[in-house]
Amino acid sequence: MPRTHWEDFAPGQVTEYGPxxxxxxxxxxxxxxxxxxxxxxxxxAASASLLGGLAxxxxxxxxxxxxxxxDGALExxxxxxxxxxxxxxxxxxxxxxxxxxxxxxxxxxxxxxxxPDMGFxxxxxxxxxxxxxRLMTLIVMPMFGRRSAEAMAQGAPVRS
Amino acid sequence: MPRTHWEDFAPGQVTEYGPxxxxxxxxxxxxxxxxxxxxxxxxxAASASLLGGLAxxxxxxxxxxxxxxxDGALExxxxxxxxxxxxxxxxxxxxxxxxxxxxxxxxxxxxxxxxPDMGFxxxxxxxxxxxxxRLMTLIVMPMFGRRSAEAMAQGAPVRS
Numbered sequence: 044m045p046r047t048h049w050e051d052f053a054p055g056q057v058t059e060y061g062p063x064x065x066x067x068x069x070x071x072x073x074x075x076x077x078x079x080x081x082x083x084x085x086x087x088a089a090s091a092s093l094l095g096g097l098a099x100x101x102x103x104x105x106x107x108x109x110x111x112x113x114d115g116a117l118e119x120x121x122x123x124x125x126x127x128x129x130x131x132x133x134x135x136x137x138x139x140x141x142x143x144x145x146x147x148x149x150x151x152x153x154x155x156x157x158x159p160d161m162g163f164x165x166x167x168x169x170x171x172x173x174x175x176x177r178l179m180t181l182i183v184m185p186m187f188g189r190r191s192a193e194a195m196a197q198g199a200p201v202r203s
Numbered sequence: 204m205p206r207t208h209w210e211d212f213a214p215g216q217v218t219e220y221g222p223x224x225x226x227x228x229x230x231x232x233x234x235x236x237x238x239x240x241x242x243x244x245x246x247x248a249a250s251a252s253l254l255g256g257l258a259x260x261x262x263x264x265x266x267x268x269x270x271x272x273x274d275g276a277l278e279x280x281x282x283x284x285x286x287x288x289x290x291x292x293x294x295x296x297x298x299x300x301x302x303x304x305x306x307x308x309x310x311x312x313x314x315x316x317x318x319p320d321m322g323f324x325x326x327x328x329x330x331x332x333x334x335x336x337r338l339m340t341l342i343v344m345p346m347f348g349r350r351s352a353e354a355m356a357q358g359a360p361v362r363s
Binding site for chain 2: 077078079080082092093100101102105106107109110113123124125126127128129130132133
């Protein structure tokens, strides 16, 4: 049974994930599959681009952040996915060999109006690279199962 | 030399991309790498989830949309990347075998205030699946090189 439910989140909570190092090989492999722009594939073309050198696709960085969160937290939670993305800002190029860490801050929580068995938690994720350069921010509001609903479904008394 | 520049975009322009079929194998492979939630990996677990059956990671759908746009348009443009994502809505599950098409609508264009050699184009992307179900929307404002700047850099007279 999942350990963390919607009731366990509160505004201001901060969690950190990582580190994870991104390699040149994975930057190029991802770009070749999903975002084949020269600035993500080729050092020379990248030098002439706004990125000023080879850097990961912004979508790749989103996906790596998702994986870092998954490894760090989601396995033990009643995570139910998200209805969308509220905002992403790509602030600085993500270079080969960059050591990535994530800081997650809970901005707000609210119960679902249509589904009493779940609630929303709005997170502000910040991705940092080598030397603590801030590389990306993401605001997203995933859904989590409520402990109370799970307890009711099992005929147990509601705890909170 | 790229054929499409910032000057070539105007609000209301509509372009379509695809089709592309998404397979069960690629849904599972992507999820295993970047978004290893049971609802994207395992048919039985997915049936019990909000998705009601195996469905692609929302991040995977974003990445496929990026690739469809790349194949359809970006190769021949002065595309310079994007500073972020304004909004994504995941509206319906993306199933194995789904036939995907994209409709891109230009919402607005504006020159860069800090860099006269480029401008922004805000797009509303809609992703449709089999039976024209609308699966996802994305609002993003990439940057494109300006024809006038390129012409000036080459010492040629400015065309527009």
